[in-house]
Amino acid sequence: MPEYQATVTYDELIYEIGSYHYNWHPDIELLWLLTGEVEANVEGEVIPLAPNDLLLINPNCGHATFAKVANSVMLRIHIRPDALDINGLNHASGKFQLNTAAEHVNPLYEPIRSSLANLTYHDNQLSQTAAYFDLLNLLSKFYITDESYGTTLATPKHQKAISKLTEYLEQHFSEDISLSMLAKQVNYSSTYLSKLLKSQLGITYSEYVMRCRLQQAIRELTRSTDNISSIAYQVGFHDLKVFNQSFKKHFGMTPTAYRKQLTPSLVKSDNQFKQALSSNNEQLSEKIVKSHLQVENNNSPCRTCEFREYQQKYTSLMNDLQSVVKHN
Incomplete structure (x- = not known):
């Protein structure tokens, strides 16, 4: 065992x-x-x-x-x-x-x-x-x-390389950084680095850079009064249309719509x-x-037992439903 x-x-x-x-x-x-x-x-x-x-x-x-x-x-x-x-x-x-x-x-x-x-x-x-x-x-x-x-857990060697790369990207995300330029930072080939980033971070290199830019864009939209096109350029977007599309893809709304939702109470928070x-x-x-603390009492059934009973009934019901679906 x-x-x-x-x-x-x-x-x-x-x-x-x-x-x-x-x-x-x-x-x-x-x-x-x-x-x-x-x-x-x-x-x-x-x-x-x-x-x-x-x-x-x-x-x-x-x-x-x-x-x-x-x-x-x-x-x-x-x-x-x-x-x-x-x-x-x-x-x-x-x-x-x-x-x-x-x-x-x-x-x-x-x-x-x-x-x-x-x-x-x-x-x-x-x-x-x-x-x-x-x-x-x-x-x-x-x-x-x-x-x-x-994703897979990184080996100590890979973890050191990943940490170095993510730190570099978080400092230089607004710049035009190619995968080959990034690979030189850790002496890896572009192909190997691309696979490594995907396996360790769960996302591609380009998606990581995009997230860094959007993360900073959110901060600027919330804290500053700069116009949206200026913020887009500051964080590394040279095309306002691409910025709007990327923002909507990740947050389900445009930068303008997001800014309209900001209230004094939110800014205070x-x-x-x-x-x-x-x-x-x-x-x-x-x-x-x-109020959700589990308190056991000798004079009454414990909550765990009650929930275990409910769980068994729920599991049994789901198994019955799956059996019916399988035979239809």
Whole structure:
């Protein structure tokens, strides 16, 4: 029987959502909207989130969130994808599909919230570890195999090269940088570098440069009063039409439409982005999260048992439906 070290590694944050902060990273990102109304944008797909909604964003997917109302507070957790390998998953050949806005009913949603609550407000290291592995186990239920999707973990040598390249691109994205110029930075051939970037980052070289430019464009559209054509040129677009098309492809709206959505309250939230919550928001968020804490009582069935029973019924029903579809 294989042995696994009980390593608990994650990054959690509760913060107020403002305007788009476009980003991507190699971790699994799980969002839980606590208060307000938020629009999530994942790879150009707009997903409206209401209080208590959960959304899992796969590694290296470009994404951003936008508050539709003031005081929209989110709990966000990052987990390394290889952490789920303990459940026998091959994180490099599949993806997760967890979106309560799309699939409203699933008996596993509340156990996920309970695990997040117990992870956030754990009593000791043992309860923290238990909540962490409970969460991993639950998330694994939403994993589907997809050979066309996924990335591989970099070797130390490749990781050093990738880090050097991404750092270079993030400093020079507004310039005209060809793949061959980039390859010279690490003494690789253009063909080899192209394959390496795709396997490690999950996106092509040109898409990475595009994301860097759009990331800066979002910042400038939010913070500055410069006109759109000037911003496009500053971030590396020499054709306004291409900038508008790229922006709409990634965010589902034009730069002009995005700017029209910005309100003073959003700008205020941006100035305090990922900083300490206001006293009211902090108290309300704590109350909401703690209301999902899993509390076991000797005089009543535990919530885990109840949810396990619901899960079994749900699985049985889905198997019956699949059997009917298969025979028709």
